[in-house]
Structure formats: structure tokens, C-alpha cells
Amino acid sequence: MSTKKARILSCIVSKGGVLKTSSVTSLSGVILKDKKDGIKNKKILLIDLDTQGNVSNAFGKNPDLFNPTIYDVLIGKNKPEDAIVNVYEDENGSIDLLPSNDDLELLEMTVLTNVSKYGPPLELLKKSCTHLVDKYDYILFDTPPNTGLLVLNLFAFNGGVPVEVLVPFQPENFSFRGLMKVFEKVESMKSKNNPNLNIKGVFGTLINSRTTVHKGVLKVTRDKTSERGYHFFDTYIPKSVAAATAFAYAGLPVTLTSENKSNKLLINSYQKLWEEIR
Ligand SMILES: Nc1ncnc2c1ncn2[C@@H]1O[C@H](COP(=O)(O)OP(=O)(O)O)[C@@H](O)[C@H]1O
Numbered sequence: 012m013s014t015k016k017a018r019i020l021s022c023i024v025s026k027g028g029v030l031k032t033s034s035v036t037s038l039s040g041v042i043l044k045d046k047k048d049g050i051k052n053k054k055i056l057l058i059d060l061d062t063q064g065n066v067s068n069a070f071g072k073n074p075d076l077f078n079p080t081i082y083d084v085l086i087g088k089n090k091p092e093d094a095i096v097n098v099y100e101d102e103n104g105s106i107d108l109l110p111s112n113d114d115l116e117l118l119e120m121t122v123l124t125n126v127s128k129y130g131p132p133l134e135l136l137k138k139s140c141t142h143l144v145d146k147y148d149y150i151l152f153d154t155p156p157n158t159g160l161l162v163l164n165l166f167a168f169n170g171g172v173p174v175e176v177l178v179p180f181q182p183e184n185f186s187f188r189g190l191m192k193v194f195e196k197v198e199s200m201k202s203k204n205n206p207n208l209n210i211k212g213v214f215g216t217l218i219n220s221r222t223t224v225h226k227g228v229l230k231v232t233r234d235k236t237s238e239r240g241y242h243f244f245d246t247y248i249p250k251s252v253a254a255a256t257a258f259a260y261a262g263l264p265v266t267l268t269s270e271n272k273s274n275k276l277l278i279n280s281y282q283k284l285w286e287e288i289r
């Protein structure tokens with residue numbers, strides 16, 4: 012493990028089913044295998060901020076079996092070290108998970124009704140998890156499909172390194188509005204609360220390159236995104252059954268399974284996306 016502070020990445024947009032979880036978990040696999048960062052025995056941490064606990068599922072684990080979870084950490088009942096589990100290991104290093112499950116649904120009610128006990132509601136993550144920045148090379152956050160309390164905690168997470176936000180964009184009705192909302196929230200939190208918060212860029216997801224409407228919507232969105240001063244990555248994640256196959260047969264994100272004819276395109280897309288993010 013290197014001595015430098017963790018690089019923090021997250022996938023955020025107020026919409027479900029747009030590959031937030033798939034992208035974060037697949038990128039963790041690509042980052043683990045990436046030699047270009049020169050980090051030996053790499054330590055990656057995934058922090059699941061979604062009550063659905065889908066990061067656990069992506070690694071073949073049942074989220075309901077974890078106790079304690081991120082919920083207990085955020086309310087100060089447990090240290091993150093008590094909740095963190097290892098979910099993958101190879102010669103490149105390890106991927107740990109700070110898991111979540113539907114216990115996390117209790118969070119708002121618990122902390123908002125007793126601020127004197129739990130402290131400022133936006134600082135729960137910062138208070139409990141800042142020291143993890145010194146223990147990992149990369150920390151990747153998966154998030155719920157809204158910009159409520161948990162995502163605001165992430166936006167306020169100032170551990171001395173930037174929180175880099177990746178925004179998945181599926182070219183469909185209402186997605187553009189969702190994209191603008193993320194920009195607005197990030198801009199507002201950055202100016203009021205955390206200068207260490209940046210939008211790294213937007214990337215297309217679930218793209219069918221043969222669908223001309225996808226091409227058209229992507230072009231318009233790319234232009235509007237750069238007008239707003241943000242980057243739209245060249246790489247997009249194609250629609251593919253290989254993701255579901257990896258999950259069903261290996262219980263792993265596709266980038267941690269061995270490459271074959273049917274998953275090659277999807278794995279390559281995540282690798283190329285990481286080339287751009289890196
Ligand atoms: N490249 C892909 N093409 C088609 N479906 C995918 C792909 N990657 C993942 N999926 C499936 O799409 C669904 C939504 O993905 P998910 O990452 O859970 O979205 P989110 O976290 O934004 O809700 C899941 O059932 C997942 O297995």
C-alpha cells in the first residue's frame with residue numbers, strides 16, 4: 012500500500028437502473044488490475060450508501076447478512092473497521108466493502124430527530140470515515156437514486172482530497188433534467204460546504220450504438236455538458252447481457268471475470284472509461 016491519501020470516486024445521479032452500482036463495482040475491478048498507477052498491493056474500499064445494498068450483491072454476497080453496516084458507522088455505534096469486509100483479493104491487492112442494507116432506511120429518522128445526540132446530519136460520514144482516506148489507495152462510493160441525506164453527506168465529505176463525481180447518463184426521457192440537477196446540487200454544496208468536491212465527468216450508459224436516437228441525444232447532451240463547463244467522456248458503457256451473466260455465474264463484477272467473446276466489449280468499455288478518468 013502506498014502512503015498517499017486515497018483517491019475518492021463516486022457515481023451519482025437521482026435515478027435508478029442507470030448503472031451506478033455496475034459502474035462503481037466494475038471500475039473497482041479495472042482499478043485493481045491497473046498497473047499504471049504504480050501502486051503495489053493496492054487497497055480499494057467500496058462504501059455502499061444505498062439502502063438496497065447492491066454492492067454486496069455485485070460480489071455475490073447477501074447484504075442482509077451484514078451486521079454491523081454503514082448505518083451503525085454513521086450513527087457512531089461502530090467504527091468502520093468493525094463493519095468492513097474483504098470481498099475480493101488477488102496478486103494486485105484487495106477490494107474491501109463497507110456494506111449497507113435496509114437498516115440504512117432508519118438513518119434520516121434517527122439522526123434528524125435527535126441532532127443533539129448525533130451532531131450535524133450532513134457531517135456523519137466525515138466524522139466517522141475521514142481516517143479511512145489514509146488507509147486506502149482508492150475509495151469508491153455507490154449511492155442511492157436520489158440526492159438526499161446520504162448523498163449530501165458524501166458531498167460534504169472533505170477528507171483533504173477531492174470527492175470526484177462521475178455522472179452516468181442514459182439517453183432517455185427526463186435524464187437530461189436529472190443531469191442538470193446533479194450539477195446544481197454539486198455546485199451549491201461546493202460553494203457552501205466543501206471546496207473538495209468536483210464533477211469529473213459524465214458518461215453514457217446502456218447505449219445501443221445502432222439506435223440513432225441514442226446518438227442524437229448523446230450529441231446534444233455532450234454539447235450542453237461542455238457549455239456548462241463539464242467533461243463528457245468519449246467512452247460509453249454499452250447495453251450488454253454480459254453484466255448479468257458475470258453476476259449470475261461468478262458473483263463478481265464483469266471486470267473481475269475472465270475475458271471471453273461475449274464480455275470483451277463490456278470489459279473493454281470499463282477499461283477505456285478508466286483510461287479517461289485516470
Ligand atoms: N451493460 C449493461 N447492459 C445491460 N444491463 C446492465 C448492464 N450492466 C448492468 N446491467 C443491469 O442493469 C440493472 C441496473 O444496473 P445498476 O448498476 O444496478 O443500476 P443503478 O445502480 O443505477 O440502479 C441491473 O439489473 C444490472 O444487472
Ligand SMILES: [Mg+2]
Pocket residue numbers: 031032033061065153154
Ligand atoms: Mg445501484
